[in-house]
Amino acid sequence: MGMRFGINTGFATNRYSEPEEWTRVVSSSGLRYVQFTADLLNVSLPSNIVKNQTRRIKKACKEKDIEVLSTFTSAYTRVNHLAHPDREIRNYWINWFKKFAELTVDLDSNVMGSHFGIFTSKDNSDPEIREVRRKQNIECWHEVAEYSKSLGIDHILWEPMSISREQGETLYECERLQKDVNYQSPIPFKICLDVDHGDSTSGNPKDIDYMEWIRKFKEDSTCIHLKQSSENKGGHWPFTKEHNAEGKIHPQPIIDEFNNPNLSIDLMLELSFRERQPVDSMVEEAINESVLFWGNYIDL
Numbered sequence: 001m002g003m004r005f006g007i008n009t010g011f012a013t014n015r016y017s018e019p020e021e022w023t024r025v026v027s028s029s030g031l032r033y034v035q036f037t038a039d040l041l042n043v044s045l046p047s048n049i050v051k052n053q054t055r056r057i058k059k060a061c062k063e064k065d066i067e068v069l070s071t072f073t074s075a076y077t078r079v080n081h082l083a084h085p086d087r088e089i090r091n092y093w094i095n096w097f098k099k100f101a102e103l104t105v106d107l108d109s110n111v112m113g114s115h116f117g118i119f120t121s122k123d124n125s126d127p128e129i130r131e132v133r134r135k136q137n138i139e140c141w142h143e144v145a146e147y148s149k150s151l152g153i154d155h156i157l158w159e160p161m162s163i164s165r166e167q168g169e170t171l172y173e174c175e176r177l178q179k180d181v182n183y184q185s186p187i188p189f190k191i192c193l194d195v196d197h198g199d200s201t202s203g204n205p206k207d208i209d210y211m212e213w214i215r216k217f218k219e220d221s222t223c224i225h226l227k228q229s230s231e232n233k234g235g236h237w238p239f240t241k242e243h244n245a246e247g248k249i250h251p252q253p254i255i256d257e258f259n260n261p262n263l264s265i266d267l268m269l270e271l272s273f274r275e276r277q278p279v280d281s282m283v284e285e286a287i288n289e290s291v292l293f294w295g296n297y298i299d300l
């Protein structure tokens with residue numbers, strides 16, 4: 001069984017911006033694997049800044065024995081990007097993702113990911129236009145994939161979301177998009193599952209059952225975003241005693257699904273913390289408690 005446990009660095013955005021600081025937080029929690037998020041280093045910055053920051057990140061990671069398993073877009077890059085209605089803007093994002101692929105490789109990783117693309121309300125409400133945008137979205141990803149392949153990227157992750165505008169919101173739509181994006185793709189597209197995603201209004205209770213998603217897509221997935229959540233999809237909570245008491249996410253069933261020598265998975269904490277007190281001052285404490293909780297079920 002290939003299972004690695006780490007953390008998505010979204011928690012650090014604007015809070016632990018310095019590479020030496022976010023690596024300190026990760027290391028002190030007992031973790032050594034991360035999914036590096038784009039919000040910590042915008043690849044649209046001047047190339048000399050990106051190069052200098054990349055060297056600084058790699059140095060900090062080496063000193064703390066931290067490995068970047070993958071890269072991913074995050075809160076501030078949760079935009080239309082490759083599904084935008086304007087061609088010029090789509091082209092900008094194609095180039096942006098090519099730069100992001102370069103950063104990924106520079107950080108000694110060979111996997112990058114994102115949500116698939118977000119439709120505007122206008123485009124999403126018109127079935128014919130939506131299908132055009134979906135096709136354009138896939139074509140854009142294939143162009144990114146072609147360039148990524150030349151750099152040595154192994155596969156691209158995409159994340160099913162919770163509403164139709166953001167795509168992959170139901171088991172059916174996720175399966176359909178996974179099939180369509182992989183058709184004639186230069187490199188594989190894999191699914192980054194999220195235990196708190198799925199459309200609660202679809203009429204199918206399985207669409208918000210995180211174990212249904214895992215059972216159905218575990219062979220198409222190489223990463224899962226973890227956070228504690230309640231039945232009403234509170235979302236992005238740490239695995240602390242307070243939130244576990246009312247939370248629905250349990251480690252053992254997830255781990256059991258990957259107790260198979262033919263499967264491998266990266267389990268990534270994806271925690272968000274409000275910019276309010278006392279939460280903002282308790283981030284490190286909450287991360288540490290979450291790691292200790294999962295450490296009861298998995299070797300860290």
